Amino acid sequence: MPDDLNWAIGGEAGDGIDSTGKIFAQALSRAGRHVFTSKDFASRIRGGYTAYKVRTAVDRVESVVDRLDILIALTERTVDENMDELHDDSVIIFDGERTMMKDFEAPGEMTGLDVPLKRLAEEAGGAIVRNIVALGAACEVAGFPIENLDEALEKRFSDKGSAIVDTNKEAARLGQEYVQDEYELPIDYALETTDNDYVLLNGDEAIGMGAIAAGCRFYSGYPITPATDVMEYLTGRVDRYGGKVVQAEDELSAINMALGAARAGARSMTATSGPGIDLMTETFGLIAQTETPLVICDVMRSGPSTGMPTKQEQGDLNMTLYGGHGEIPRFVLAPTTVAECFHKTIEAFNLAEKYQTPVFLVSDLAMAVTEQTYEPEQFDMDAVEIERGRVVGEDDVEEWTNEKDQFTPHAATDDGVSPRTFPGVEGGAHMTTGLEHDELGRRTEEEEIRVEQVDKRQRKVETALEREDWSPREFGDPDSDSLVISWGSNEGAMLEAIDILEDEGVDVRFLSCPYIFPREDLAEDIRDADEVIVVECNATGQWADVLEHDALERVKRINKYTGVRFKADELAERVKQELAGETAEVEAE
Amino acid sequence: MSSDIRFTDFKSDAQPTWCPGCGDFGTMNGMMKALANTGNDPDNTFVVAGIGCSGKIGTYMHSYALHGVHGRALPVGIGVKMANPNLEVMVAGGDGDGYSIGAGHFVHAVRRNVDMSYIVMDNRIYGLTKGQFSPTSREDFETSTSPEGTKQQPVNPLALALSAGGTFIAQSFSSDAQRHAEIVQQAIEHDGFGFVNVYSPCVTFNDVDTYDYFRDTIVDLEDTDHDPTDYDDAKEKILDADKEYQGVIYQDESSVGFEEREGITESMADIPDGAPDDAMDLVREFY
Numbered sequence: 036m037p038d039d040l041n042w043a044i045g046g047e048a049g050d051g052i053d054s055t056g057k058i059f060a061q062a063l064s065r066a067g068r069h070v071f072t073s074k075d076f077a078s079r080i081r082g083g084y085t086a087y088k089v090r091t092a093v094d095r096v097e098s099v100v101d102r103l104d105i106l107i108a109l110t111e112r113t114v115d116e117n118m119d120e121l122h123d124d125s126v127i128i129f130d131g132e133r134t135m136m137k138d139f140e141a142p143g144e145m146t147g148l149d150v151p152l153k154r155l156a157e158e159a160g161g162a163i164v165r166n167i168v169a170l171g172a173a174c175e176v177a178g179f180p181i182e183n184l185d186e187a188l189e190k191r192f193s194d195k196g197s198a199i200v201d202t203n204k205e206a207a208r209l210g211q212e213y214v215q216d217e218y219e220l221p222i223d224y225a226l227e228t229t230d231n232d233y234v235l236l237n238g239d240e241a242i243g244m245g246a247i248a249a250g251c252r253f254y255s256g257y258p259i260t261p262a263t264d265v266m267e268y269l270t271g272r273v274d275r276y277g278g279k280v281v282q283a284e285d286e287l288s289a290i291n292m293a294l295g296a297a298r299a300g301a302r303s304m305t306a307t308s309g310p311g312i313d314l315m316t317e318t319f320g321l322i323a324q325t326e327t328p329l330v331i332c333d334v335m336r337s338g339p340s341t342g343m344p345t346k347q348e349q350g351d352l353n354m355t356l357y358g359g360h361g362e363i364p365r366f367v368l369a370p371t372t373v374a375e376c377f378h379k380t381i382e383a384f385n386l387a388e389k390y391q392t393p394v395f396l397v398s399d400l401a402m403a404v405t406e407q408t409y410e411p412e413q414f415d416m417d418a419v420e421i422e423r424g425r426v427v428g429e430d431d432v433e434e435w436t437n438e439k440d441q442f443t444p445h446a447a448t449d450d451g452v453s454p455r456t457f458p459g460v461e462g463g464a465h466m467t468t469g470l471e472h473d474e475l476g477r478r479t480e481e482e483e484i485r486v487e488q489v490d491k492r493q494r495k496v497e498t499a500l501e502r503e504d505w506s507p508r509e510f511g512d513p514d515s516d517s518l519v520i521s522w523g524s525n526e527g528a529m530l531e532a533i534d535i536l537e538d539e540g541v542d543v544r545f546l547s548c549p550y551i552f553p554r555e556d557l558a559e560d561i562r563d564a565d566e567v568i569v570v571e572c573n574a575t576g577q578w579a580d581v582l583e584h585d586a587l588e589r590v591k592r593i594n595k596y597t598g599v600r601f602k603a604d605e606l607a608e609r610v611k612q613e614l615a616g617e618t619a620e621v622e623a624e
Numbered sequence: 625m626s627s628d629i630r631f632t633d634f635k636s637d638a639q640p641t642w643c644p645g646c647g648d649f650g651t652m653n654g655m656m657k658a659l660a661n662t663g664n665d666p667d668n669t670f671v672v673a674g675i676g677c678s679g680k681i682g683t684y685m686h687s688y689a690l691h692g693v694h695g696r697a698l699p700v701g702i703g704v705k706m707a708n709p710n711l712e713v714m715v716a717g718g719d720g721d722g723y724s725i726g727a728g729h730f731v732h733a734v735r736r737n738v739d740m741s742y743i744v745m746d747n748r749i750y751g752l753t754k755g756q757f758s759p760t761s762r763e764d765f766e767t768s769t770s771p772e773g774t775k776q777q778p779v780n781p782l783a784l785a786l787s788a789g790g791t792f793i794a795q796s797f798s799s800d801a802q803r804h805a806e807i808v809q810q811a812i813e814h815d816g817f818g819f820v821n822v823y824s825p826c827v828t829f830n831d832v833d834t835y836d837y838f839r840d841t842i843v844d845l846e847d848t849d850h851d852p853t854d855y856d857d858a859k860e861k862i863l864d865a866d867k868e869y870q871g872v873i874y875q876d877e878s879s880v881g882f883e884e885r886e887g888i889t890e891s892m893a894d895i896p897d898g899a900p901d902d903a904m905d906l907v908r909e910f911y
Contacts, residue, residue, distance in 0.1 A: 064911075065911070232911065234908070234911055236910040240910070244906050244907070247899075247900065247903070248899040248900070249899075250895035252892035252895065253703065253706060253707050253892055255699075255703065272906070277888075277892060278892055279886055281702070281706060283699065283732075284728060284729065284732040287695075287696060287699070287728075288696070288698075288699040288728075289699075291692065291699035291700045291703065292699045292700070292703035293703060294690075294692070294700055294703060295672070295690070295701060295702060295704040295705075295706075295707070296703040296704065296892065298670075298688075298690055299670070299703070299704045299705075299707035299708040299711065299893065300707065300891065300893025301707035301891075301893055302895060303703070303707070317693055317696075318692075318693055318696070321693050325690060325692075411907045411908065411911075414907045416900075416903035416904050416906075417898070417899075419903070420897070421896065421898060457708075457891075458667075458668070458704070459667065459668055459710065459711060459893075462667065463667065463688075464666040464667050464687050464688050465688065466636075466671075466682045466683060466685075466687075466688070466689035466691065467689070467690055467691070468683070468690070468691035468692075469691065469693060470691065477638055478683060
């Protein structure tokens with residue numbers, strides 16, 4: 036485990052928690068420290084409880100942990116909500132002059148720092164900079180040079196003028212000096228800085244950036260937590276490259292607009308979350324049947340129905356894998372980290388066009404709201420290759436016409452991939468339909484043609500399985516008899532869990548699977564291992580079911596469906612218990 | 625684009641399976657004539673068809689075409705036009721597709737005002753499922769699913785379009801071949817969403833809204849002093865439930881297509897074979 040510090044600011048929605056937390060995260064990132072953030076938030080605009088948490092270390096951090104060292108608590112509830120993570124050495128910064136905090140006392144052995152946030156803010160220029168006073172105070176506690184905060188404040192407020200920037204800087208300084216002057220601190224933190232340059236971004240932003248890198252030109256969507264950031268990222272930015280984002284009237288429309296744009300030849304995508312995927316399911320079959328390249332992103336949240344809109348879950352695996360009536364050939368990709376959200380998006384666009392299929396990009400809330408630091412080289416734009424598949428232009432359209440000069444958009448080729456013309460290409464005019472059709476795209480119910488077309492569409496999956504790399508990401512001890520398998524965003528927590536387990540003398544082999552379908556056959560790996568544990572954030576073990584089916588062997592399961600992602604220390608403990616043959620009772624608390 | 629395009633170039637060699645006498649034959653012929661008359665050819669035309677008898681039109685015409693999910697033809701057409709504004713996009717469907725399952729999209733397509741045309745074959749009946757009432761069926765219309773009448777008000781699609789901010793609202797009759805083609809042509813030429821509700825009789829399942837009925841009742845606005853640019857005049861005609869009008873009822877001549885207002889001028893199909901040259905700037909934004 037890295038030598039980390041865990042920090043949080045919490046209060047009510049509307050308190051500016053998010054933007055304050057982000058400023059601190061950016062300050063740490065600019066100072067060359069790694070950052071991994073998380074959010075506790077509710078589906079409301081004001082009130083309730085919300086928190087922004089930052090875990091930081093000089094080494095990479097890949098997960099949240101069950102420990103909170105410094106907490107800025109704007110409300111008493113913030114402390115109550117985090118009692119499990121707070122410990123005797125925790126420091127709580129609060130404003131005792133705030134009516135609702137006036138009787139507050141730090142619980143147990145914890146250190147409470149009563150800082151008159153509002154009063155100092157007014158001194159600096161206005162009550163609005165109250166949170167920045169708290170940030171200054173937190174910098175003093177953390178032993179983090181306040182100059183780093185100045186830089187982040189400039190980035191955040193420079194477009195509002197230098198007076199605003201100066202007020203914020205002054206507020207931070209007053210907070211810092213107050214703690215310096217008034218308190219003897221229990222722990223002498225000294226956050227080391229480095230010369231490294233990191234970028235700080237979340238999974239939705241990484242998907243949006245990946246889409247632009249991949250040549251996406253059209254996006255249509257309907258706002259929904261936690262996928263909206265993809266749409267907001269692309270709005271305005273994709274325009275610079277001749278593209279456009281359209282906010283549709285609903286998800287039914289969004290996916291059909293994206294389909295239309297793809298038929299016109301644009302690289303096209305839509306993104307949504309569970310309730311939106313339900314609506315879009317109607318069109319999955321049409322996309323596959325018309326062999327239209329389309330990227331459909333599902334940023335999963337807790338279901339079913341409206342479920343817990345701001346909570347984590349990996350409950351849509353079956354939905355994306357099997358959703359829709361009939362049998363629909365498709366690809367399902369599940370990025371395993373924030374950076375992989377970028378890479379898998381590019382891959383999704385290439386696969387969609389090479390094989391003319393719907394490609395599901397299944398991310399989740401944990402990645403969508405996590406801001407994580409990376410070396411900028413991790414997003415190597417020079418390495419991006421655009422592969423458009425069997426696109427046919429005016430020069431070669433004749434090769435793909437029948438004896439009546441009719442273009443054959445669904446020609447039953449050996450590899451299953453048919454030629455594709457963009458509207459406007461002379462001699463390429465053709466129709467296509469969601470009805471079963473012949474190679475001209477015209478309706479048929481003839482048995483022979485039906486079978487030929489079904490086989491040809493399935494053949495694309497077989498071709499892709501042969502031509503592309505579908506292997507999982509492997510970590511841990513390759514020779515261990517204990518095999519842990521997970522999919523999607525659990526990779527980070529498991530990576531740190533491996534370190535914790537190693538320290539305790541437990542070695543495991545870990546396969547992190549970004550490919551849900553097609554996928555590498557893990558049957559042999561599962562049979563060869565003594566113990567197999569499948570980790571996922573859902574109640575029933577959807578990935579475990581798939582793997583059991585593949586391997587014809589039972590696996591153990593670690594499931595979490597509280598709405599909160601796995602934490603590294605918690606996951607290490609549960610893996611240890613499973614290996615020892617104990618059934619964890621964590622969910623029952 | 626060649627200049628010697630004839631309307632038969634838009635005809636495919638597939639044999640229509642519509643009932644003999646179906647209004648959709650006339651509707652389709654007018655669409656093909658209007659497309660040819662406006663200088664389009666099959667290779668730059670995209671037809672999107674809905675589900676139902678009318679939805680078969682994509683097969684019988686020759687152009688780029690997609691026959692999609694019930695009720696979602698308009699969003700598909702919008703996507704096509706946004707991604708390539710140089711294409712002529714025509715969406716065709718029936719009253720069930722457009723005013724029932726797709727009514728939500730209709731309203732939003734009208735107000736979004738993308739430069740395309742929308743031709744609805746309104747026969748006031750569900751034909752392909754063999755005779756159930758449709759959203760435009762009369763209140764007392766008896767069908768297999770409304771044995772004592774629908775007991776519901778029929779949708780007034782023209783009023784729906786007007787209230788949603790429609791910029792081109794017209795109505796035609798499939799059997800009046802010349803006027804129908806002219807009206808569709810005007811819809812194509814309109815810069816914005818050109819909506820034409822076409823009376824396209826079902827000879828098999830609707831014995832009320834027949835050719836004879838429309839021939840006897842229809843009033844051609846060309847024969848009146850109607851001014852389609854006069855909003856109030858248009859409103860009065862649209863809300864007049866006692867008359868069946870043919871012609872352009874309302875047109876906002878200042879209309880500009882949504883895609884143009886959004887600054888889209890080129891096809892989005894062409895992209896480089898790698899990330900954009902300045903793509904590392906996108907990464908640096910996250911410093």
